[in-house]
Amino acid sequence: MPSSRPPPPLALTALDSLAGAVLLVDANRRVASHTPALESLLGASLREGTALAEVLTPQGDLDALLSHGRETSARLRSGTNTVPVRVRAVPLTRADRLQGWALSFTREQAPRDTEGEEVFHGLWTQDAELRRVFRIVEKVARTESSVLVRGESGTGKEHIAHALHALSPRGKGPFRAINCAALPPNLLESELFGHVRGAFTGAVRDSPGHFRLAHGGSLFLDEVAELPLDLQAKMLRVLETRTVIPVGGRAPVPVDVRIIAATHRALRREVEAGRFRADLMYRLRVVPIFLPTLRERRGDILPLALRFLDELQQRGTRRVERIAPSARRLLEAHAWPGNVRELRNVMEYASVIGEGPVLREADLPPEFSEPPGGPRLDATDLDAEQLRRALTQAGGNRTEAARLLGVSRVTLWRRLRALDEADE
Numbered sequence: 001m002p003s004s005r006p007p008p009p010l011a012l013t014a015l016d017s018l019a020g021a022v023l024l025v026d027a028n029r030r031v032a033s034h035t036p037a038l039e040s041l042l043g044a045s046l047r048e049g050t051a052l053a054e055v056l057t058p059q060g061d062l063d064a065l066l067s068h069g070r071e072t073s074a075r076l077r078s079g080t081n082t083v084p085v086r087v088r089a090v091p092l093t094r095a096d097r098l099q100g101w102a103l104s105f106t107r108e109q110a111p112r113d114t115e116g117e118e119v120f121h122g123l124w125t126q127d128a129e130l131r132r133v134f135r136i137v138e139k140v141a142r143t144e145s146s147v148l149v150r151g152e153s154g155t156g157k158e159h160i161a162h163a164l165h166a167l168s169p170r171g172k173g174p175f176r177a178i179n180c181a182a183l184p185p186n187l188l189e190s191e192l193f194g195h196v197r198g199a200f201t202g203a204v205r206d207s208p209g210h211f212r213l214a215h216g217g218s219l220f221l222d223e224v225a226e227l228p229l230d231l232q233a234k235m236l237r238v239l240e241t242r243t244v245i246p247v248g249g250r251a252p253v254p255v256d257v258r259i260i261a262a263t264h265r266a267l268r269r270e271v272e273a274g275r276f277r278a279d280l281m282y283r284l285r286v287v288p289i290f291l292p293t294l295r296e297r298r299g300d301i302l303p304l305a306l307r308f309l310d311e312l313q314q315r316g317t318r319r320v321e322r323i324a325p326s327a328r329r330l331l332e333a334h335a336w337p338g339n340v341r342e343l344r345n346v347m348e349y350a351s352v353i354g355e356g357p358v359l360r361e362a363d364l365p366p367e368f369s370e371p372p373g374g375p376r377l378d379a380t381d382l383d384a385e386q387l388r389r390a391l392t393q394a395g396g397n398r399t400e401a402a403r404l405l406g407v408s409r410v411t412l413w414r415r416l417r418a419l420d421e422a423d424e
């Protein structure tokens, strides 16, 4: 009984008053102590030394929860008591050494509504976390705040950017998108800021650039972490002065543009590594929005697969009525480094390759019949061997290789370039 136990140390009482339900775990991920509020939330206490994995099942996985610091849905349990919670982990370090984590909990407000599905600006989900993101998008859209969308390739960043624009007072104005990873720096500069005639060889006429073309609307800067440092400085100037100076020009031109940026990287880490300006990061990420990966919302995999099969059927390919259990298991266990884009490509592949009303294991692309190589965390973790295999399979066609891997062409191109550099 909680009442028969000795009173908690003063530090825990303070933590209890300041932060409510908190669980402290050591560097070995074992329970060290917890606040009385956690005990009330769970209706039981947790024994010191119990492995965290035994008492907490987060959506996604424990590693992700402990590393990314965002609030996640989870189930907390002790014996037969299980409570749906929202949890956030803060690493505890002393003299640069990890001592453990503090996990702070609140009760999940509504019971997890797995039945509720939603289509939001072309994005389908029944996942509570992603639906929460949609609600944030609706709120932020009404403001002028800069938004940074963070998510892996294929999680729907561009759709979210478009939704932010469409729902904003600028919705009737232009929406321009530019991928900062897709162009060499000098071209990127003139694409962004425009150029005047004669600014460089081939500049036969003035060009307005994306900033001016987005005047009165929104500009989506995809893969913003790839922006070279000198262009970051120019970008900051534009955002601060609200004017652009075209390449080769002198006169600043006023621009009224809302910036929506996206990246698959942790910008903070790019700042720490000296690759991204801190002042620009603060300017861009007034409201950060995190898109969960497909593997963090496994409940979406099969319904999305069926939706894509339906869509394909309407375009006249094979009619699939159901997915065989063995194929279902493979789809659900896959790491989906290319997220929803990859899932759609896999469904397209399967509907072309297989026959009959049942989608079978053998209809799935080769990577599903290979021994699993462990979960991949990022599309850019593609190794040289995977790239080589995909390129061979695609007969050297990069677009097709990217399609097979379920990543964008840009991701493939960047990865190939990185591997080339590593070879040098």
Ligand SMILES: Nc1ncnc2c1ncn2[C@@H]1O[C@H](COP(=O)(O)OP(=O)(O)OP(=O)(O)O)[C@@H](O)[C@H]1O
Binding pocket: 122, 123, 124, 125, 151, 152, 153, 154, 155, 156, 157, 158, 159, 160, 222, 340, 341, 344, 407, 408
């Ligand atoms: N929840 C979803 N429901 C339906 N389709 C989705 C969903 N999420 C992504 N997609 C589809 O996946 C593809 C990738 O989406 P989008 O281009 O928005 O992703 P992204 O994160 O911007 O990718 P990248 O960073 O590789 O450019 C699109 O074809 C989109 O329609």
